[in-house]
Amino acid sequence: KSHVYKFGDKTTDGNSKMKNLLGGKGANLAEMSAIGIPVPPGFTITTEVCTEYNLVGQDAVIEMIKGEVESAIETIEGIMGAKFGDNENPLLLSVRSGARVSMPGMMDTVLNLGMNDDAVKGIAIKMNNERFAWDSYRRFIQMYGGVVLGMKPHSKEDIDPFEEIIENLKEKRGIDLDTDFTVQDLKDLVFDFKAVVKKRKGFDFPTDPWDQLWGAVMAVFNSWNGDRAVYYRNMHGYPADWGTAVNVQAMVFGNMGDSSGTGVCFTRDAGTGENIFNGEYLINAQGEDVVAGVRTPQQITKIGSQRWAELAKVEEDDRRTNYPSLEELMPSIYEELNGYQEVLERHYRDMQDMEFTIQEGKLWILQTRNGKRTGAAMVKIAMDLYKEKLIDEKEALLRIEPLKLDELLHPIFDPKAIKKSHIIAQGLPASPGAATGQIVFFADEANKFKNTILTRIETSPEDLEGMNVAKGILTARGGMTSHAAVVARGMGKCCVSGAGALKINYKTRTLVVDGKEYHEGDWISINGTTGNIMEGKVATMEPELTGEFAELMKLSEKFSKMKVRTNADSPKDALAARNFGALGIGLTRTEHMFFEVDRIKAMREMILASTVKGRKHALDMLLPMQREDFEGIFEAMAGLPVTVRLLDPPLHEFVPHQLAQQKELAEEMHISLEAVKAKVAELEEFNPMLGHRGCRLGITYPEITEMQTRAIIEAALNLKKRGIVAYPEIMVPLIGTKAEFLSQEKLIRDTAAVVFQERNDSIDFKVGTMIEVPRAALMAESIAESAEFFSFGTNDLTQMTFGYSRDDAGKFLPIYIEKGILKHDPFEVLDQEGVGQLVTLATKNGRKTNTTLKVGICGEHGGEPQSVAFCYKNGLNYVSCSPYRVPIARIASAQAEI
Ligand code: ADP
Ligand code: MG
Ligand code: MG
Secondary structure, rough: OOOOOEEOOOOOOOOOHHHHHHHHHHHHHHHHHHHHOOOEEEEEOOOHHHHHHHHOOHHHEEEEEEHHHHHHHHHHHHHOEOOOOOOEEEOOEEEEEOOOOOOOOOOEEEEEEEEOHHHHHHHHHHOOOOEEEEEEEHHHHHHHHHHHHOOOOOOOOOOOOOHHHHHHHHHHHHHOHHHHOOHHHHHHHHHHHHHHHHHHHHOOOOHHHHHHHHHHHHHHHHOOOOOOHHHHHHOOOOOOHHHHEEEEEEEOOOOOOOOOEEEEEEOOOOOOOOOOOEEEEEOOOOHHHHHOOOOOOOEOOOHHHHHHHHOOOOOOHHHHHHHHHHHHHHHHHHHHHHHHHHHHHHHOOOOOOEEEEOOOEEEEEEEEOOOOOOOHHHHHHHHHHOOOOOOOHHHHHHOOOOHHHHHHHOOOHHHHHHHHHHHEEEOEEEOOOOOEEEEEEOHHOOOOOOOEEEEOOOOOHHHHHHHHHHEEEEEOOOOOOOOOHHHHHHHHHHHOOOOOOOOOEEOOEEEOOOOEEOOOOOEEEEEEEOOEEOOOOOOOOOOOHHHHHHHHHHHHHOEEEEEEEEEEHHHHHHHHHHHHOOOEEEEHHHHHHHHHHHHHHHHHHHHHHOOOOHHHHHHHHHHHHHHHHHHHHHHHOOOEEEEOOOOOOHHOOOOOOOOOHHHHHHHHHOOOHHHHHHHHHHHHOOOOHHHHOOOHHHHHHHHHHHEEEEEEEHHHHHHOOOOOEEEEEEEEOOOOHHHHHHHHHHHHHHHHHHHHHHHOOOOOOOOEEEOOOHHHHHHHHHHHHOEEEEEEEHHHHHHHOOOOOOOOOOOOOOHHOOOOOOOOOOOOOOOOOHHHHHHHHHHHHHHHHHHOOOEOOHHEEEEEEHHHHHHHHOOOOOOEEHHHHHHHHHHHHHHHHH
């Protein structure tokens, strides 16, 4: 079995399908060299070796792969005409991590490995460039020290010892840029860097290239279990046993002068999805200089450069001389790059994110991968690729991550509010969206306020967690491919980057723009679509769903046999959901209607009444209100079924618990405060969720069921008169026995019959039940003899099957998940293994006695993609979810069928 896979122009062992073994980066490097893209030769140490390393440790692993690594290096030496460890003609290497999926938490790349006091002289002579040789050497010590020897700062109080030395020297020499260092400066840096390593670590900087190589390889393996990587892995649910591969590759040099450079590019716009080649580069730079935002990067295309100049307020002359695009500066290199981006996009049939380096006029591609993108770009790119016939309609649908659609459903700034807003500065529109929040300057303080805008000079991988927490990200430095921009787009988080006018001072925690000072905690708003930064809070509004998004939804209809309904308690929600394509309501909670001010009084009166007559009196007041509610909802859903659930929550939720309110109630009802208090006490329950609620209310107080039924039927009849069709489905909550259902069903049907007679008219309606008590699931066969439909209330079903109180689970569920006792929060992702069995069983058994039984789900799970797929597999007729989840569920339902 091989542990090492070579790539390069002689032999390539791997290909893009081998991501699990070679990691994403390694697999794609192999694929690119196989299809003739110029990739510096190298090899990949497999992810299996990483897993082995975690079991057996360093020495055994080196023993295991040493021979293969030595032979792979010989191959590189042959291609490059240089020798690893040689003094006259040394081969320098880069060591790169690479898991199956790209992970910002992984080890940083070590470049220029193989450098030492002898090699630097050899390189200087061979390349005829002393400055370059020493620049590469100092970069190597800095990277190796930081990444492999662990000398990177670990907290914001820590300083980077290498950066400190650089800053001191810059100050002493009165220069701003790295590129202004003389050869002697660089030599001094190397000397000081080595000294600080010795001082901090207690040993000399390793000079032997082989020691350097093994050190770097092991550091990559270790980074798989580093804090940042573990956080990222957990966030995405990637298992610990995947491991990371290590890519060792010949160096190519972007820092050899003005005919060299390095950059990053995208085959389409990762923010909007537009089919526009774009990217950024720097002349005479190496590695992550572009991403780290040390200098202002330049644009790849001329059009991109002009757009950038407009935003950055740079005059055309200034732009052409000081910030020319690659297209203008190196037209033939640009042509070549443009050719590769087309080839790669066609080859991978998806938007690519590529890295390249130009060494003295020769172009090398260092990486390609399917680019991270916003939800909007995801939709546009999938639909465009489909129209361009690169992918078919099924593939287009499968390219959608349903949960990412959420971003498109988020509010945008209200254009009216934008007009009135005060723009304080402009940056680059790095990741679209609207964000309003209070300023914080440090990632680990992103949760200091409820809504925060993480405001930084630039961000780095350490900031990941804070970026995730913040509402938006704002940076003073860095371009469209900066760390902040790329990560924000991946998270679908609003980001404005490179707003040069911002003067951020971390020490004083202030932000100064145009002489005006803003402090931590001040409100600002950022528009990731335009790059505008505005003072204070700016109002937002609901987005409109048009264009590609609408087309995508239409496409999904072709495949989704399982329908999507919505949970809605008001005409407004019902209409919103209908606009998103809901085909009916799966759950209307009637209790929400009772919490409005004037209604709660009648409700309380009903609860406090000690006689049937008293209760009826109060219910008579509630009837017209309920009827009006239902009319509104039925009308919003005209022609589509609406499931109405009878009153469900424990009554004590409605009575006042504060003395002042109790007094008020007593006065209003002309009874004593004591009587009110007594009733409240009487309604108190030890276990309200298992107490007097659901159908137990309708059984003890039949008048409630009667009133609600009457309101539903009368509403539908009223609409019928106006030519509007309503299909009410009356749903009995929380039954556990068939007798419970029968008793409520009889009440409902009898009441309906009375109303029909009164009005001398009738409508179609159904009577069914929720399945949320495990016993009901077990008794499904017999219950379905009478019930016309089932709707799984998976919130309660989960609560009762696990025996986890939904209201108390917050105390232990996070710990369960952290310890791996549960994989997901079962209230978020349906527990298919356990609770799912009840769903499967009840559906199957119910249909045994009632072949036309309609079955749906109305818990939170109805909008969660994995759970939607599970419902499809079990032959449910529909899922029902909150309005904003409807598009997500529709795509998930179509995907389940493909
Ligand atoms: P990441 O996973 O963070 O993108 P990479 O392994 O891609 O890390 O390395 C980061 C950068 O280092 C690359 O974009 C490239 O600029 C530089 N780099 C990596 N390998 C080489 C190489 N063989 N020659 C020159 N530069 C390299
Ligand atoms: Mg990196
Ligand atoms: Mg990279």
